[in-house]
Amino acid sequence: MMKRFSNISVFVKQIESLLPNLCLNSLICKETISKSCLYPIALKSNQTIRSFHTTLSLSKMEDRRILISSTPKKDEGTSGEAAIGIDSLIHSREDMFPSENTPKTLFNNIPFSEVPIVNIRVSRNNTIITLTDGISGKLKAMRSCGIEGFKNTRKGTNVAAQATAISFTNQCLNKGVKTVRVRVRGLGPGRLSSIKGLQMGGLEIISITDSTPVSWNPPRPRKQRTL
Template sequence: LFKLYSLGHEILYENGLRTMYGDRAYHELPIVHITTTRNNTTVSITDCNGRSLCTTSCGCEGFKNARKQTTVAAQTVGISIGLKAQKLGIKDVRVKMRGVGANRLSTVSGMTLSGLNIISLTDDTPIHYGMGRRPKKVPRK
């Protein structure tokens, strides 16, 4: 039988932790964090300890205003972060996506176009349970 390990929202088997990708084990791979909002897409690469190696966004790539929210801008960001990763000597990565929308898949396709080998995709979108605070009472006159 295999033991299950939970890393964030990922569930791995014990043999998956020992698998080597290139010269690194799974938990030593760099992580690409994709944060998509309604208006922008931000991508950063961190090492396995959480230190930021490089970052970019649609605005950094030259898209302004409403053009930042297009899938073309997101794919451009994916290609750009892939080329930056290759300059750092990174070939295999894990991907964690946060947020909803079609732009996150465009970013992933841009990274594969640039030559990055994606080992795992993880959805790290926070789920809010409950309503939060009650609304203020309506003032009566």
């Protein structure tokens, strides 16, 4: 919007009267108006009056610079390391962590060391779930995303892992297994979805163990390609 004014003071007073009714988040301010009024404007009636106008895009650029300068710097730490304080849980929830009496603790009249184990093998392309005996380690049941009916790239999705876990739960309940320990190995989309599927199916999970191997001395990477 463009208006012609013959006097700077009249222009400033009219803008100041409109400021309370504007909701532009400090895009128009008194300082900006005073700086903009430094443009030469003829005050005599016999001369051509120079038009004065401002745009919202110019104000946005300045407002963005102020916002960026006031924003605190992002912490470059490990993702998720500040999500929960483990040290505080050690004192408040001691029952969440194993102790020397954990193997003899009873869960539904079954010692912890004898509770069946659900092994979840997660990768980028598939999720394999098996049930083993807590004493002998004998395989009792197995299910994977491929067996469930998912093919090709669909096997590596979290939806396939959750559906496989629900189907696997039905096998466990048919064998009379209701209380299990969960051991997760690997990284992939079905890492959390499979555990959620076991809970939705009706299994009682008493512990979750992450047995993902860590390679402290990985093989030497391939040399960089020369172009």
